[in-house]
Amino acid sequence: MIVLKERDVHFLLSNLSATECHRLLSSLHDVLRAYSSCKDAALSEQTVHQPERESIVTRLGNTSLFMPSSITTSTGIKIVTISANGLKGCINVFAPEGDLLGLLNAEEVTAFRTALAVMIPYVRWPKSKKNIIVFGAGRQAEWHVKLALLLSDVERITVVNRGTGRRMEQLFADLSHRYPQVVFELLLRTSDDFDSRVRPLLAASDVIFCCTPATTPHFPSSYLGTKARFISLIGSYKPSMQEVDSATLLSGDCVYVDTREGCLAEAGELINANVHGDQLIEIGQLQGTDPFTTNRSLIFKCVGMGIMDLVMAGELLKMAQEKRQGLELSDF
Ligand SMILES: NC(=O)c1ccc[n+]([C@@H]2O[C@H](COP(=O)([O-])OP(=O)(O)OC[C@H]3O[C@@H](n4cnc5c(N)ncnc54)[C@H](OP(=O)(O)O)[C@@H]3O)[C@@H](O)[C@H]2O)c1
Incomplete structure (x- = not known):
């Protein structure tokens, strides 16, 4: 399992080549194609699951959004809170059987x-x-x-x-x-x-x-x-x-x-x-x-x-492994 802090995500994204960027663009487009093509199919046939997000507005006036999704090969949830200090939160990425694969700072990934x-x-x-x-x-x-x-x-x-x-x-x-x-x-x-x-x-x-x-x-x-x-x-x-x-x-x-x-x-x-x-x-x-x-x-x-965050988070975890970026925990 890999933890990517904001500066790790920033490092990986800031040094993208045009070729790497086109590869990420294709991955994102592929998951959006799967979303569009399978959303009318029976739930058991779907490869992409994109339920509605949930939100909580606290008495302090802060709004937290919970965005679950699955692309079958990974499942995840992004949780962000929008407050007077802007948007903060993280993306959790799980293997199909539930092992936690990564935890990423969400701010830069969301914008990207x-x-x-x-x-x-x-x-x-x-x-x-x-x-x-x-x-x-x-x-x-x-x-x-x-x-x-x-x-x-x-x-x-x-x-x-x-x-x-x-x-x-x-x-x-x-x-x-x-x-x-x-x-x-x-x-x-x-x-x-x-x-x-x-x-x-x-x-x-x-x-x-x-x-x-x-x-x-x-x-x-x-x-x-x-x-x-x-x-x-x-x-x-x-x-x-x-x-x-x-x-x-x-x-x-x-x-x-x-x-x-x-x-x-x-x-x-x-x-x-x-x-x-x-x-x-x-x-x-x-x-x-x-x-x-x-x-x-x-x-x-x-x-x-959420599927957009999940697919990009997965790509970033792969890049982090290749480029030896982030904090790796083998005994989570
Ligand atoms: N579609 C999506 O998936 C997605 C994902 C994430 C965020 N968003 C949305 O994208 C927008 C920008 O996000 P961000 O992360 O870049 O936010 P940000 O860093 O807070 O920047 C917001 C920008 O909008 C300007 N602004 C704020 N209120 C405005 C208004 N009423 N009229 C005109 N300009 C205004 C701000 O200007 P000042 O410098 O004057 O404050 C600032 O330049 C937000 O609405 C956010 O919710 C969309």
Whole structure:
């Protein structure tokens, strides 16, 4: 059994090559394909089990989420608590017979697996990805930036944030050395000329990654014009939350999602736009590696699932063994 602390997970993920990242992308896509293909089968036939998550809100106002899942070859549970201090928790991974295989700090894995899920439709998007705008400057935004740089040809990344630049300033300083050809820019909502600066940037953008818990849209759809672009939304998880307006959400041929049931129940954007299940396509339904053929935008909404944590945790445990990372306990 291996224990991976936050710094172990950070080490393993920060040193990923593009080839390793594509391998993880395939593993994640395979488990989402298994989820989509077997969820209507009899329980005894299913290879992927994704029950609803449970939550507890304590008198202190802290919310703990319990996310069980099984992919047959491993079973696990992620437990995280969201408090005034952000998100903290761990992922437990068990062998099919119940032996504990690993215990991983959950924070970095959660951000990484969500951004990696976005990369499943992103790498198939055949149009330009040169101009990227990211809403949010937290951990999720950071991984969207890193993975877009690793997996595509980018010229400019603009991060738009509400308050301060938070972790982005340090990240941009590091990334500027690694990607000297890319322009990195931080745009704060508090700046006087915010609207006149964000409007042309949005109109020219090829890709928009939304990574915040916003309750009102980041921009009106009129700022986007008619250009087809890639737009992902990973922030909302309650009916009261939305990152884009209904016109933007419905600007593609359909809305791609990680889980149809989860997004219909939790994503404010879909609930406000009165979207029905037949307007959604799960990315697990995408076969092969064919690029999208559409002249409209591609919209992807992800609320996240325990199976995504479980499969990534398993991959990280394998990498940790290969790279001799983490704390190994043989007598647990
Ligand atoms: N889909 C999934 O599977 C999944 C998984 C994990 C997390 N998430 C969600 O992804 C979002 C970002 O997570 P994170 O870990 O990156 O969080 P984080 O590190 O706390 O960063 C949140 C970012 O959003 C900004 N923000 C906060 N409230 C906002 C608002 N009302 N309007 C606009 N911007 C706002 C923050 O700006 P300031 O710097 O000004 O505070 C910050 O840049 C959260 O909603 C989280 O619940 C989704």
